[in-house]
Amino acid sequence: MSAREDAIKKIIFPLTGSFSSQQLQDIENSIFVVLHDYSVTKNQDETALTTDMSPDVKAIQMFFISKRIDGRSDRTLRFYKYEIEEFYRFIMKQLNTVTVDDLRYYFATRKVSNTTMKNKRGVLSSFFTWLKNEDHIKTNPMLRVNTVKIEKKQKLPFSSEDIEKLKDACADKREKAIIDLLLSTGMRCGELHRSNIADVNFVTGEIKVVGKGNKERICYLNAAAKKHLQDYLNTRNDAYPALITSALNNGSRTKDNRLQISGIEILMRKIGKRAGVEKTHPHRFRRTAATMAISRGMPIEQVKLLLGHEQYDTTLKYAVVADDAVKYSHSKYF
Numbered sequence: 001m002s003a004r005e006d007a008i009k010k011i012i013f014p015l016t017g018s019f020s021s022q023q024l025q026d027i028e029n030s031i032f033v034v035l036h037d038y039s040v041t042k043n044q045d046e047t048a049l050t051t052d053m054s055p056d057v058k059a060i061q062m063f064f065i066s067k068r069i070d071g072r073s074d075r076t077l078r079f080y081k082y083e084i085e086e087f088y089r090f091i092m093k094q095l096n097t098v099t100v101d102d103l104r105y106y107f108a109t110r111k112v113s114n115t116t117m118k119n120k121r122g123v124l125s126s127f128f129t130w131l132k133n134e135d136h137i138k139t140n141p142m143l144r145v146n147t148v149k150i151e152k153k154q155k156l157p158f159s160s161e162d163i164e165k166l167k168d169a170c171a172d173k174r175e176k177a178i179i180d181l182l183l184s185t186g187m188r189c190g191e192l193h194r195s196n197i198a199d200v201n202f203v204t205g206e207i208k209v210v211g212k213g214n215k216e217r218i219c220y221l222n223a224a225a226k227k228h229l230q231d232y233l234n235t236r237n238d239a240y241p242a243l244i245t246s247a248l249n250n251g252s253r254t255k256d257n258r259l260q261i262s263g264i265e266i267l268m269r270k271i272g273k274r275a276g277v278e279k280t281h282p283h284r285f286r287r288t289a290a291t292m293a294i295s296r297g298m299p300i301e302q303v304k305l306l307l308g309h310e311q312y313d314t315t316l317k318y319a320v321v322a323d324d325a326v327k328y329s330h331s332k333y334f
Contacts, residue, residue, distance in 0.1 A: 008028055008031050011031060055094075055136075056088070056094055056095045059095065059131060059134070059136045060084060060085075060088070062134070063080075063084070063127055063130050063131075064077060064080065064081065066130065067080060070213065071212065071213025071214050071215070072213075073190070073212070079119075079123070080123055080126075080127075083119075083120055083123040083124065084123065084124070084127055087106060087124060090106055090109075091106060095131060095136065095137060096136065096137045096138070098128075098137075098141055099141055100141045100144045100145060102141070103124070103141055103142060103145050104145060107120070107121065107145070114148055114149070117148045118147075118148040121142075121145065121147065121148055124142060125142045125145075128140050128141065128142040129142070155284075155287060156287075157284065157287045157288035157290075157291040157292070158277070158284060158285070158288045162275075162277045163183065163288070165275040165276065165277050166179055166271055166272065166275045166277055166280065167179060167180075168275065169271050169272075169274035169275035170271060171271075171274075173228065173231045173232040173235055174232045174235075174244065174247070175267065175271060176228040176231070176232070177225075177228040177229045177231070177232035177233075177244070178192070178244060178264065178267070178268075179271070179285070180222070180224045180225035180228045180229070181207075181221070181225050181229060182282060182285035182286065182289070183225070183285055183288060183289055183292075184219075184220065184221050184222040184224070184225035184289070185207060185209065185219035185220065185221070185225070185289070185306075186219070186285075186286045186289030186290055186293075186306055186307050187209050187219055187286070188211065188212075188282075188283070188286060188308075189261050189264050189265065189282035189283065190261055191209045191210065191211055191308075192243070192244060192264060192282070193244075193258065193259065193260060193261045193264060194210055195207065195209065195210075195242075195243040195244070196241045196242060196243055197233065197241060197242070197243050198241065199243065200221075200229070200243065202221075202226060202230065205220055205221045205222075205226055206218050206219070206220055206221070207219050207220070207221060209308070211308040212308065215308065217305065217306075217308050219306060220306075229243075238257070240256050240257050240258070241256060242256050242257065242258035242259070244258070244259045244264075245257045245258060245259055246258070246259050246260075246263060264282055265281060265282060268280050268281055268282055268285075269281065286307070289306075289307075290303055290307060290315065293306065300312060300315060300316070303315050
């Protein structure tokens, strides 16, 4: 990563949670344009934290290593790095002397949204818990820092009408393939981004997915997903391994012309705008898949495996029971 790209990432990361993915992409693009004609170099003082080999910095580095071993993505690790280094520079004291009041003062000075604040607290909670477990500190001061309460908004799945509108609004076979893949498999946006043609078995209707922590699982293609994916792949005359490629199809953006996560998100918003369906984003397809599976009788333990969740509670948060389903069950059982 160049110094310019590194600088832009450092500017963007603190904004995560305060802006939508589209807004973040627009901001990043604007910064890139402004800095295009400038030479960006890294001040040596900025690397002091990573080159200093004090006990605290060693502990921070080992924390990152442990998280990488746990399978955290590069994006997550960069977010952790930014948050922890920001705190360490602000507090200007040894980690084993950090108090509850230090942490409360730090959070009080952050002028961010509650969602971003919750993310910041989550990172430092994980960090100080690790420090305590590894005996770098005697007590965990984060245990006495109150959790950040945010208003819980019900995140609804797409309705059947929404799905039909989205499919009708698809401009080509690639767009249809993406929508049906997301609906049939419930895969994450990043999982779709990483998928290769070789991962698909059209005979069995299976696709191998690499999820969080590099854990593999098998997802399944329904008839629509299988057909539209085959139709899309038949339009390609390239040798790229990526299951979904950029529309440019010339490898100009990435080595294998793989459609990036941001590209999938932007594409879904465009389709949603054409269809007149608000809040069209990849993760909503995942929620819709979970809701449809549960409402049609799929056992929760199977839905959990399909989505690649560790806990049942996580799976249940994705499923929204439709009012008509409750009405039907009421008439049946009462």
